[in-house]
Amino acid sequence: MITPVLLCGGSGTRLWPLSRKSYPKQFSRLIGDESLFQASARRLSGEGYGAPMVLTNSDFRFIVTEQLSDIGVDPGAILIEPEGRNTAPAILSAALWLEKSNPDGLMLVAPSDHVIPDAEAFRTAVTAGAAVARQGRLVTFGIAPTHPETGYGWLELSARPAAGELTAIDLVRFVEKPDAPHAEDMLKAGHFMWNAGIFLFSVKSILDAFRAHAPDLVEPVQQAVDEGQPDLGFLRLAPGPWGEAGDISIDYAVMEKADNLSVVPFAAGWSDLGGWDAVWREMPQQEGAVATSEHATAIDCTNTLLRSEDPAQEIVGIGLDNIVAIAMPDAVLVADKTRAQDVRKAVNALKSKGASQAQQLPRDYRPWGWYESLVIGSRFQVKRIVVHPGAALSLQSHVHRSEHWIVVEGTAKVTVDDTVTLISENQSIYVPLGAVHRMENPGKVPMVLIEVQTGSYLGEDDIIRYEDVYART
Template sequence: MNRNIHPILLCGGAGTRLWPLSRRDYPKQFVRRTGAESLLQGAARRVSGPLFAPPIVVTGHDFRFLVIEQLAGVGVQPQRVLIEPEARNTAPAILAAAFALSQSDPDALMLVAPSDHVIPDTEAFRDAVAKAVPRALAGDLVTFGITPTRAETGYGYLQLAPDAEPRADAPQNLLRFVEKPDATRAAQMIASGDFLWNAGIFLFTARMLIAAFCAHGPAVLIPVEAAVRAACCDLIFMRLDPVAWATAPDISVDYAIMEKASNLAVMPFSAGWSDLGDWDAVWQESGPDARGNVASPHSTAIACADTLLYSTSAGVELVGIGLQDIIAVATPDAVLVAHRSQTQRVKEAVAALQHKGAVQATQFRTAHRPWDENPHGLWAKRIEVAPGTTFNLQPQHHAATHWIILSGVAQMTHRDQVHLLCKNESLYVAAGGLHRLDNPGNVPLILLAVQTEAEGGVTTNHPQSAVG
């Protein structure tokens, strides 16, 4: 293999079907559900190594620093972070990455992967990617198809061509993409042996993807190309132009081009995969015991069967008695109870909570983002910054910010001045001021940020001059 593969990690989803664990303000790709790693961190490690270039991450404005922090936690430095002004589904996101890559290498190989999937066998996945490279270099759009284990109605399917082998160890010809079926149709497709699950993972060159959009999706291509051309770059961040981006259709890559293209191939993969798309998928992936139960460390199942009990907090002990086929999830501020057959409807619950104005629909009690910009409001937030983290913060045109160090050491760069602040010291940055925040220490930096609408310059307050 004579060229690196460029991973494109899609990191903009809201993950509302895993509410209350996953919410709009902190979706499932960032959650450390089991073990020490988040799904994003696991995805980044999976596409690291000799085969791969540093990843490109496509995410939203609110998650840009969280992406950097989590990737740094597993030793991954992205080559670029594309910031979507608003979510427009997978077709614009993937195409934007292709245009960004093609600026330096039009024939760059792109491995597109969601950041919120579970693939336990990393080496098997890398091996499958390597075996798919020749077809991608030959000009095909290669997708990865998962060997189905059940008649699942929550996934899309891939129908193999008549000459294809569903368990082959090399890419096969693909006939078509099939939308999520009902239960009867899913059972028929599984029985035929001609279908694989659609994993939403793709391998192709930037040139061939752009050509596919030229042929089948010009309504997507024109605004996305304009958004990339007019993008604003800041270090590794590329902010796509919001005006052009807003005119791009909200459409998946499957609908936009994959269902129309003829140069399709599929790489079968049977080494284990889950998109954790709903709580029933979490139950499946978590390895139920002999009675079909899954219980988190802070949960207890008594006389239950085929049930998931999941508490996120040591302060909330969740107990189920005599339950059958039930999903019960408890967080410090919300509880979900559902029949396993109804878990696809959790999005309806989130919509209902939003309609009634419940903050739990989208927010946690703890703000996980390291920086939340609110140029018109007044607020105070406790912020924790991981060691070695750097934030290039945006100008607050309508508000000033008071930064108060609670513990650790902060290095604040404002215009041409660098301020080193310790516990009980503070810095005031006027409205419109550009600044950068660094944690140069080896321990977390904890600070209080208070935003006001005051005017003025920059003032550094030391403990001896504080009023209190």
């Protein structure tokens, strides 16, 4: 049995404005009808695979469970990282957790934001890697390069892969992201492949490797796991010892030092969607190499990507060449496609000027559903709030604002101080300043309401929580 370990904590700034810190690319439907995270979980499921284990952070824990539930996947352990410490501590914590139940089992570690269109071909490659992983090898997956990519690390193999064969080959060395001439040379050589950052090994083998090559990580991560606290089905790793673990990737900590590495070549299609140019390559293209979303129109364009992420917003490009244009309700990106890797500079520039669009989507996802601001004034705000069936907001009060709720779809169960009321469509209720209140959805369909806030301060930190089924503080 192979346990998939999905790494799910990145921010994906190179795909701004769609991907932001509050809701990064792995949870978005960039390619197809499922999110990248959902597609990853589905790809690593079925016969021979156990329930997926997930490494994420506190902000995303309920998004993870909701998206897995939506595709009918029951997760195994979900470990909550107190802070990002790179891939080495994350993978080590997963291995230490699995050691308790299955020290000889295999674990397949994969980022949750990659695109691999042929899932069956990938599972076949995993089967080939499992044969040598059971013998104690540390297996990585090399992607057959299609162009001299400078944005990826590369792998040098001891032999050129035979066409059509899935046979593990010894790894000679890791190659850092190259310059263009070096990438061209490796492409021509034929025994170099892209490093996908996907690994397969036994729990015992990777723990032996950590103890041999990165012993300083073992004690704090072991302590973080041992002192972790269960929380609503999650395991929160202990923040004190976790913060003492080095911030280092698995490549630097272990893989570049180990001498028992093998590579399984994979040539059936892969992308890490590391920029909008990569998204353009993966999307269906029209004449002139133009890729568009449903609400985008291209007129006399070539080599261009046009996407609108809001069905109420149309984007039109005329006479464009080699352009990326991405429209969101609160931000628009227009860039030369060759500068796709520089999008992170835009994020940094927006951060420096204090723009919320740098990190926050207009739609804010919560354990109970989501909300978005429709209108914001100096002393008022209008929101649309969607509550999942059976979900409930916390019992709370506000110091600086009152609220007026109008239900537009479904039924709301509303508590205001000692009064509980059922509010149906086209009905409303007033929540005075300081009143202790809660909103619930007792129905079987999503409940939608419009909230009008008025007061001297409308920030989200003006919340005093008394009870919360999601154990938020």
